[in-house]
Amino acid sequence: MGNLGWYQLLTTWAKKVGGPKQLMLLLAAGGYIIIRPVEAGGKKIFKLIKSKTKQKANKANLKSFIFTENGFGENELLFSKGDRFFVAVTHDDAVLIEKENDDNNPYFVSGEWLKEVSDYDGTI
Incomplete structure (x- = not known):
């Protein structure tokens, strides 16, 4: 890659997708597609943990x-x-x-x- 490193890699990818704007849009869309399921899964896990601790607290009151x-x-x-x-x-x-x-x-x-x-x- 030479001494240009990441700059050369990004310019190469930008040329392949039609320019830097398209590259930024693809990166943003890809990030959104990856982050949303992770966020949803995290929320489900949080709710599950919260409900389990609430059940234990309710059981302590019985x-x-x-x-x-x-x-x-x-x-x-x-x-x-x-x-x-x-x-x-x-x-x-x-x-x-x-x-x-x-x-x-x-x-x-x-x-x-x-x-x-x-x-x-x-x-x-």
């Missing part, structure tokens, strides 16, 4: 209860004495719980059944 027995409950819920769970919402006798460190969350269970196998008292 009242926790402990199972007082070992057993196998409704909806394939396997629990042991001392396992902690959180009550997310109740409706009539239906209770939505999330068992701590369980990949199969959440579980819908009966409130009356939950009172029998845990220290759940019917309030959240």
